[in-house]
Amino acid sequence: MAVLADHFDVIIIGAGIMGSCTAYEAAKCGLSVLLLEQFDFLHHLGSSHGESRTIRYAYPEPYYVPMVAKSFQLWEEAESEIGYRVITKTPHLDLGPADSKTLQSVISSCNSHSIDAQVLNQSQVSEKFGCSFELPDGWIGLASEGGVIKPTKAVAMFQALAIKRGVVLRDHEEVVDIKKLAGDGNGVMVSTVNGRKFLGKKCVVTAGAWTQILVKTVTGLDLPMQPLHTVICYWKIRESYEKTLVSGSGFPSLASYGDPLIYGTPSVEFPGLIKLAMHGGHPCDPNKRTWGLGSDSSAGSLVDPVGKWIEKVMPGCVEFDKPVITQGCLYSMTPDGDFVLDFVGGEFGRDVVVAGGFSGHGFKMGPVVGKILVEMAIKGGAAAAGSAVGVEMKWFAISRFEHDCRGNAKEYED
Ligand SMILES: Cc1cc2nc3c(=O)[nH]c(=O)nc-3n(C[C@H](O)[C@H](O)[C@H](O)COP(=O)(O)OP(=O)(O)OC[C@H]3O[C@@H](n4cnc5c(N)ncnc54)[C@H](O)[C@@H]3O)c2cc1C
Structure with a gap:
């Protein structure tokens, strides 16, 4: 021995x-x-690698809200100790059909914890966050506070x-x-x-x-705990939107509830590109990943649903119908x-x-x-x-x- x-x-x-x-x-x-x-x-x-993860109080499950608050405090303490920032505060926007159970749970969980959050109708979302959003009929938004962390x-x-x-x-x-x-x-x-x-x-x-x-x-x-291979997508922003979708312009991090759940962050890591991706992925062995986009898999593409969502919710914002950069990442999902x-x-x-x-x-x-x-x-x-x-x-x-x-x-x- x-x-x-x-x-x-x-x-x-x-x-x-x-x-x-x-x-x-x-x-x-x-x-x-x-x-x-x-x-x-x-x-x-x-x-845990990469350039952006969102932090937000808006959670459908109320028990995560106090954890986020404590975490925010601990993030800030660590930043003061090291002397540089890893979080940029941004607004956060949740979206979805007004009758989405998950979105309604987010609203009530924010209310029960007195989180500063405003329910917005279609036109209020466009007014608050620039003309990039055109919510489908029957959709609402919920604006709250959040941030983007550099992982x-x-x-x-x-x-x-x-x-x-x-x-x-x-x-x-x-x-x-x-x-x-x-x-x-x-x-x-x-x-x-x-x-x-x-x-x-x-x-x-x-x-x-x-x-x-x-x-x-x-x-x-x-x-x-099921490992999933997931794909982060970066889309080329049309020139006319480059100033409005960028971090610091007031553009929010976002979560769009529905099938599929789409999330995104303001343009931060690659100038002129915005991260919009699908929450989910394909079951994998973490030691034998194939790194694909899912297009050739029976479980379906991890990219195409994001393109469809962009067409529906932020039409005209991006240049191409495919992302210009994709990156693989791993989830570890519980039931x-x-x-x-x-x-x-x-x-x-x-x-x-x-x-x-x-x-x-x-x-x-x-x-x-x-x-x-x-x-x-x-x-x-x-x-x-x-x-x-x-x-x-x-x-x-x-x-x-x-x-x-x-x-x-x-x-x-x-
Ligand atoms: C694309 C994507 C987007 C995400 N977006 C968000 C977001 O916006 N907001 C958010 O809050 N979260 C987000 N997450 C989730 C978040 O990133 C993860 O929950 C978190 O990074 C998990 O961290 P971890 O330390 O558990 O795992 P890991 O970062 O994978 O760390 C585990 C480490 O253990 C090591 N290890 C494993 N086995 C052994 C062993 N036998 N011996 C020694 N070392 C070992 C691994 O090599 C690895 O380095 C996202 C995740 C992904 C993939």
């Missing part, structure tokens, strides 16, 4: 936004921390802050096993593909679309679209916390999720971790799944 040289209070597996925020939060609590990543740091093969820069920021507080970061260290050490309170041993072994009092798994594979290999627990933040249980009890299934909307929550995970790892209770940020943890418990994949989940409820 290799020499067991390195001991940590917490070992975190996976250095995307969740692992990087968790490492920083743990170090803020004075813990000794190791953050392990299977690929290069800031690689493009997971979910790669944000992950790098949390890693830099973590290093400053003494966190040890190692990339090219794929974790292949986690073993419970005999005896109460002795924690776990984490082994990597390179034959290295690390001891941790606690372990947090933030492995993105690989979470299901790693957790199943180590514990046998089969979490319902209900809610996160998993829980202990894996079994022989590991409360020594191993798992955070995954962020279902295409987790980035904005990185800082608050990091805080919850550290509370769970240190204090060993989910409920207390949730109340520290004003959220009930039942929404994120493994035991909520219809076919209890842990068999004895109740044992670990708080």
Whole structure:
């Protein structure tokens, strides 16, 4: 057996936004921390790379609203500590048919949390956000506050802050096993593909679309998290709209509810291009992606529905009927679209916390999720971790799944 040289209070597996925020939060609590990543740091093969993610209070599920508020505060604190910005505040616009249940849920969730949001009719949307929108009959908008986060820069920021507080970061260290050490309170041993072994009092798994594979290999627990290959599309803006669709002009980030759900951000990363894409994707093995646009798949194109939506809702805004740049990304979907933040249980009890299934909307929550995970790892209770940020943890418990994949989940409820 290799020499067991390195001991940590917490070992975190996976250095995307969740692992990087968790490492920083743990170090803020004075813990000794190791953050392990299977690929290069800031690689493009997971979910946290790129140039834009939206942050918005407007959520159909009311329990996410206080999490966004706490996260916003933590984003700003991290920005002040590092000395540069990773978020640009923008308006946010939700759209859809007035009778859309999801849109109505967004409106009532904003109301119940006293979020500053205005319901707008067709012409008010065009007046407020320039003439680029021509909502179909029967559609409404909901204007609220939000922002656009730069993901790669944000992950790098949390890693830099973590290093400053003494966190040890190692990339090219794929974790292949986690073993419970005999005896109460002795924690776990984490082994990597390179034959290295690390001891941790606690372990947090933030492995993105690989979470299901790693957790199943180590514990046998089969979490319902489906990796999806998704495609981000950038469209060439017509010259006459270039000044109105750009970040800083008042143009919003947006979510259009309906089938399919379309989301977008103002033009920021590529001058003259706007990001408009479809929420969803094709089931994939994260280790064997084909990187296609879906056009040749029975599951259908991930691009054509966006073109149709643009024709219907923002006609005349873009130059071509195809995007000029596309980029692949990974979702990790749960059946209900809610996160998993829980202990894996079994022989590991409360020594191993798992955070995954962020279902295409987790980035904005990185800082608050990091805080919850550290509370769970240190204090060993989910409920207390949730109340520290004003959220009930039942929404994120493994035991909520219809076919209890842990068999004895109740044992670990708080
Ligand atoms: C196209 C797209 C648009 C999105 N838009 C938004 C948005 O607007 N707003 C929003 O809030 N969210 C958005 N999201 C969702 C958000 O980006 C994700 O929820 C978030 O990035 C997930 O982060 P993560 O840390 O869980 O996963 P990842 O970033 O994938 O990180 C997991 C890391 O674990 C590593 N890893 C895996 N297995 C191992 C192992 N065995 N050993 C060591 N390391 C391992 C991986 O290599 C990876 O680096 C979007 C996602 C996509 C794909």
